[in-house]
Amino acid sequence: MRPSSTLLGSLLLVGCLLRPAPSPAQAPGHAAQSPGSIDPMRPTVIPAGAPKDALGKPAVTKTEVSRRAVEVFGDSLILLTPPVIDSSAAAEPTWDMDVRTYETQERVAHYVTMFTGKSKDRIAAQLERGTRYEPMIRAKMKAGGLPEDMYYLALIESGFDNNAYSRAAAVGMWQFMTSTARGMGMRVDWWVDERRDPVKSTWAAVRFIKGMRDQFGSLYLAAAAYNGGPGRVARGLARYADDLENTKGDDAFFVLAEKDYLHSETREYVPQLIAAALIAKEPKRYGMTLHPREPFAYDSVKVPASTPLVAIAKAAGSSIPEIRDLNPHLLRGMTPPRTAYLVRIPPGSGATFDSLFAEIPKAARVATGVVESKKGDTVDRLAEKNRISSRSLLAFNPNIRRLKPSGRLVPGQAILIPSPSVASAALDVPDPSIEKYAGGSKRLKVHTVRRGETVRSIAKKYDTTPERIMKLNGMRKAVIFPGQSLVVSSKGGSSSKASKRKSRKR
Template sequence: MTRRLALCLALVLASCASPRGVPVPDPRPEPAAPPPAPPPRAQPKAPPAGTDRRIARDTVLTDSIVLASHARDSALDAAMLERLAVAEPPDAGAPASASAEPDAAALREMFDIDVANWVEKGRVRYYLGFFTGLARERMAIWLQRLPRYEPVIRQQLVARGLPGDLAYLPLIESGYSATAVSRSRAVGMWQFMRGTARLYGLRVDGWVDERRDVPKATDAAIRFLSDLTVKFGSPYLAAAAYNGGPGRIQRGLARIDVGEDEEPDDSTGGAPTAGDAAFFQLADTRYIRRETKDYVPKLIAAAMIAKQPARYGFPAPAAVPAPALDSVIVPDATGLEVIARAAGMSLAGLRELNPQFLHPVTPPDRRSVVRLPAGTGAATRASLDSLPAGDRIPAVAHNTRKGETLARIGDRYGVGVEELRRLNPALRSRPPRRGEAVLVPGRSQLRVWLAESRRAEAAQRARAKGRVHRVRSGETLRSIAARYGLTPEQLRAWNGLQSAAGVRAGQTLRLAPPRSVKGTGRSTSLAAGAGSRVHVVKKGETLTSLARTCGSSAEDLRSANGLPAGRPLFAGQRITIPC
């Protein structure tokens, strides 16, 4: 009985668990199907509404993922380069790497810079240990980038009569990254400061930074290294001057006895040159910064690893042929996304070929050369030529900040709320959330970038006009002049400098001719010297009251002494009063 009850219960439960609505086969024969009608069923189905938008969204998402990956890689590069910059080798450097090196003859055969005479230096051994220890993971990545750039750089160096092994300088400068930015705001693979970049013909403005343009920056860096090698006669002194500034190296050499009267012992056929030896002699003094003292040892250590990676436990980088490139000339502002679509490539790929563009659009009102994969130039040009002017700049994303509404975003870009809702259908019934990307018309964003660029240029002109520049470490008269669009001769004349005089860190330079004193028509020199006196400020004195004693103005005194606007004088302060 129990079994019978259990069987009945199981059958009831099984019937209850059967899915509802499952069609039961009808034993009756189906009627014959009517003949197929031609209408819509015979035509191919159109893609569902929104397919194009979905494809575009997927493409943008893919590009965003790739660009985010590049940004993360750049951040890791920057972190390790910062650690490299602040590394402190011990003064009495016991070898930090126990790897046995090839003999001197083999090293002379392997390198065209002098490695054999300096490889056992404590600082060189320390950085060999640093690159193979703490920095091993990033060093392996940097070595994988090397084949893409090093052969071309080496060829250009040799063509200029320079050692080809200087091609390893970007390895320690940036890890061969075109977008690297240092703590001192040096930019690009060759880590140019803005003034030096402009001095060597690179364009740096609010739209384009050619320090990130590898071919152009490489040409400028090699010309700079060539000038430094001619000046100092040694690749190691030239490299040190590249890092620390030629003025500092020149002043340091003037303060030491470089032993030029001594004849080097060349009995082994491999004695160091006087110039290379002078660098290591200078590195043992306090006349150059620690970073510059370590610059050549880093170069030697990096070159040792790059030339023989397997010896130091790194995989040999695969050979990468130089990519064949094409280009297209864009006459006016055009979105990089539009160019990438016309070239049949991803936005991330286009930006990798053209890292010099600072915005996702080429500069307005000027011709720009955009690099493309080989064979795509003609088709890209034809596609761009056929585009209506209104389609050249697509909508761009604005990242919503805390408390922003559509109305506030619209005010920023000069766009109505309805236009923003049309571009962002999801925002028709709700406000944007913090961090949400809100599409705005490309032309509106372009106007904002133009306004920001003009403000930056105006601010730079205002800094230069009638104001002063405080010299920073590594700067030269030529680099300062290039930064402000002046000539070294103008700076010398306005600051009373002798023709051979250099500048020193902390020195204040005028960036405009001295103003004429009211009522006299004569020019007043603001540099301390003839016609100037040093005054010790007494309690209650101001710039205005002191300026009256010499018929000058408070602004002249402020400029002569490099005083920030709004900062009062204090008793006991020493200032120069031009009279």
């Protein structure tokens, strides 16, 4: 029985050495054990000059614990000399979408060279701008079931610019057309353009991309459809089905891209996305130094209809540029009329906003007035009288009527007059609700899906069958979503320019 007792005592010894000593408060009713003390039946000799603990008592070091463990167990799990970790060595970057497989693909390598060469300053500036929205976008991508690194799609679309405007009238960070944006539930009218709202447009982009990925079974085909239109991608997959028979996943995009079928912009789109993701995760490797910006953060408050941005800025202790930056979707220097509206203000200013807003004189909270045009009135004269520019007056009255050839205003018109502060805070943008397209093609009809529609209801509308629509669009399942473009009838090919433009709508 003696060997067992010795082993038990050794185990208790090591346990005591490893466990911190309790304070008197932790062990009421018992004498406090000295820190580092051990079983009195087997005392430990503490050499002179040994380190002391906080109470001035000899402290047991890790070295001694390790030595005692070796004596008892013949080995030690405690390393006497911890490994030296090179903190300067950067962790290997990771992506949650497949970029490494295509890193050496010719067009990907081309754009890596371009983005880190002659376009390096522009790309670096855009990546810096994107850092402000990155946490928000990544969170929404994740919540929507998409890889977070699809965040870089916005770099290719707009350089993370909420006010980006393309020649095709696509607007915002995610470059939506008016019809598609409305189909995705965004408000687009003369007062508000939510395509410019980074939060709402990101949600719409996530839903759109996820719908395309579910339809095509590939993230990169979904990206191609986001750029060039799902109809174009679906028809390409149907046309080259034999060549794609043994191709799976994202490889399908590169096979389709080799067929000279996709528009050049769409063909280059995915390689640009991959190149951007490669560079952005390792900017120093490519000679870029990025300075992250403060995250896009805000408080939300509700204000009455037709509230000037200047009044919101004053109550928030902010400035018009900052309020406009947080609310880029408010186009006219004021909130829209008729109903109360939720606006964003700098974080931390929401607690006192209501009381400070109430202190603003009522006259300063009025955004517009209405006057009736009189005989002899002109735009310039009326604008000067109200201390605004003629351009601002015309912007707030796009349907103003003038007499010919004098150009004077038709008497008796109700003219909307913005206050000088509202006029100065308004954006100089065209009416976003107007979209003009070339005439349709007799060879091809494209339908933009609206909320509540089904493949069957659309088929009935165009006097065709659900099976026909699914075949025309290369659909495996009868799953559609608002904003999606569907080919609903075709008499032969789809090579007309008008057809191509329509297929590229998003």
